[in-house]
Amino acid sequence: MRRVASWVLWPLLVGAGCVATAWGLRFGVAGFFVVAAVYLGLAVTLGVLERVMPFEREWTDSDGQVVHDIVFNLAGSALPGQVANSVVLAFTVGLAQWLAHIGEGSPWPHGWPVCAQVALTVVVGDFGAYWGHRAFHNVAWLWPYHAVHHSVQRLWWLNAGRIHPLDAALMVAFSMPLLVMLGVPDGMVVWLLSITTIVSLLSHCNVDMRCGAFDWVFNTPGVHRWHHSRLLGESNNNYGETTMIWDVLFGTHYRQRRRPPRDIGTSTPIPGSIVGQFAEPLRLSWRTRRSSSAAAPDRADEIGSAVRLVDHDEMPCGRDSHVLRIEELGHLDLLSAPAMGAPASVGGDHHASHGR
Numbered sequence: 001m002r003r004v005a006s007w008v009l010w011p012l013l014v015g016a017g018c019v020a021t022a023w024g025l026r027f028g029v030a031g032f033f034v035v036a037a038v039y040l041g042l043a044v045t046l047g048v049l050e051r052v053m054p055f056e057r058e059w060t061d062s063d064g065q066v067v068h069d070i071v072f073n074l075a076g077s078a079l080p081g082q083v084a085n086s087v088v089l090a091f092t093v094g095l096a097q098w099l100a101h102i103g104e105g106s107p108w109p110h111g112w113p114v115c116a117q118v119a120l121t122v123v124v125g126d127f128g129a130y131w132g133h134r135a136f137h138n139v140a141w142l143w144p145y146h147a148v149h150h151s152v153q154r155l156w157w158l159n160a161g162r163i164h165p166l167d168a169a170l171m172v173a174f175s176m177p178l179l180v181m182l183g184v185p186d187g188m189v190v191w192l193l194s195i196t197t198i199v200s201l202l203s204h205c206n207v208d209m210r211c212g213a214f215d216w217v218f219n220t221p222g223v224h225r226w227h228h229s230r231l232l233g234e235s236n237n238n239y240g241e242t243t244m245i246w247d248v249l250f251g252t253h254y255r256q257r258r259r260p261p262r263d264i265g266t267s268t269p270i271p272g273s274i275v276g277q278f279a280e281p282l283r284l285s286w287r288t289r290r291s292s293s294a295a296a297p298d299r300a301d302e303i304g305s306a307v308r309l310v311d312h313d314e315m316p317c318g319r320d321s322h323v324l325r326i327e328e329l330g331h332l333d334l335l336s337a338p339a340m341g342a343p344a345s346v347g348g349d350h351h352a353s354h355g356r
Helices: 002-026 033-053 066-102 113-137 143-150 155-162 165-175 177-182 188-206 212-216 223-229 247-251 274-293 299-304
Strands: 308-311 324-327
Touching: 002 033, 002 188, 033 188, 033 324, 066 155, 113 143, 113 177, 113 188, 113 247, 143 165, 143 308, 155 188, 165 177, 177 188, 177 299, 188 212, 188 223, 212 324
Parallel strands: none
Antiparallel strands: 308 324
């Protein structure tokens, strides 16, 4: 019975969330309340399922970060998103109106069926989100903000909103401009927020779900758990927030037959306190920008002493012949070395400074 449930839960919950969204919009419910209802309904459902059929039993134990996760859900996602939306609208509405004027109307395909418009909204919005997410992993001074999200040592539904305010704001700025310039209707924006909420909660949940072919189209738990791996060769992939379409097209889709790692996190030094988790990324980012411009020519030699190659039997199947593990981030500011990229998933048994 559990095996059958594991195959049907993901499409069932996504479908239920979409039905709830369609029902709310049909009866004129304000978009905020539609998305909030979808979030709360799915959160309660996943909270129960995580106890009944967890993917990792160890992840059901508290990590001492529940209050932190709640604070980030409220401050790191909601408020900055509204601020970023306002900034994006201020810069793009004028351009959108100009494009509509010279093109004798908005380029948005209002005549398409609703389902086709929803699909277009998700794919276009995820294009910007993909490149924004990829930038956070590969631009050294951006990484510390996103490291807050990757500092968790277990995945569960509440982790989905554990996002630093600057991370949240910049992601909105990446994902929304193109849609606004295309003249996306307000109803489609509600659909985008609702579907993103559904997929994000599901991708982080600690529920035993098997998604099969959906792993190639959507950001399912089966692909997102690899994104939280400590190995750079595994974690620097699967950047799509909602879909895997852009990952497949740009060669960053990663999925293996073996079980995703239980040991997740990052060695980037993120403090265990709430205040530290808000403030430390600012310091790390500033230090990284300053030190990267003044990096010595022989920096590669110093970096080389902190890195070892993973043994052959530890290497992910089907990837490059060498995967790097970063062992000593605490003794070496690897963030300042552009050649290394952002340490999205790092090393061996070196856990993040997570107060645990």
